[in-house]
Amino acid sequence: MTKIKATNKEMLDTLHGLYAVQDLKGVKFAVAVSKNIERLKNELKHIDEASKPSPEFQKLMTEADKIEKDEKAEELLMKLESENQELIDKRKAQLEEVNELLEEDIEIDLITMSEHNLPQDITAKQLGAIIRIVNN
Secondary structure (H helix, E strand, O other): OEEEEEEHHHHHHHHHHHHHHOOOOOHHHHHHHHHHHHHHHHHHHHHHHHHOOOHHHHHHHHHHHHOOOOOOHHHHHHHHHHHOHHHHHHHHHHHHHHHHHHHOEEEEEEOOEEHHHOOOOOOHHHHHHHHHHEEO
16 A cells, blocks of 8 residues: 545545546456545545535525526526525535635555556546556
8 A cells, every 4th residue: 555645636536537447357456446446435525525515405406407498597597596695605605615625635545556457458548547546
């Protein structure tokens, strides 16, 4: 294992990259990917929890989605927004806090792998998404 220092956002990007390559073949590769996914999910779960909209905001979004897209839609959406400005402001503040969390630095032990353990059919895009855990 290797200690990796990065921001929460960079580690979240790595987690998404690991999800994107988890169907590629190779035993050592699969073990490293699976263990790293589990570690990163545990390390970043506080961000997932912090980003969840409140039930009230979810209800508001459902109402907004139901508005027919016609000439009255903009007027109805503006009315809905003005009637729920406090709820919308709370959501904006919540998302600002999440953005601050994403910029925080973390240090985490991850399993790194050498280039020769990578699957032959990995693409440059897939490799770029997990490059933090690949040794030269």
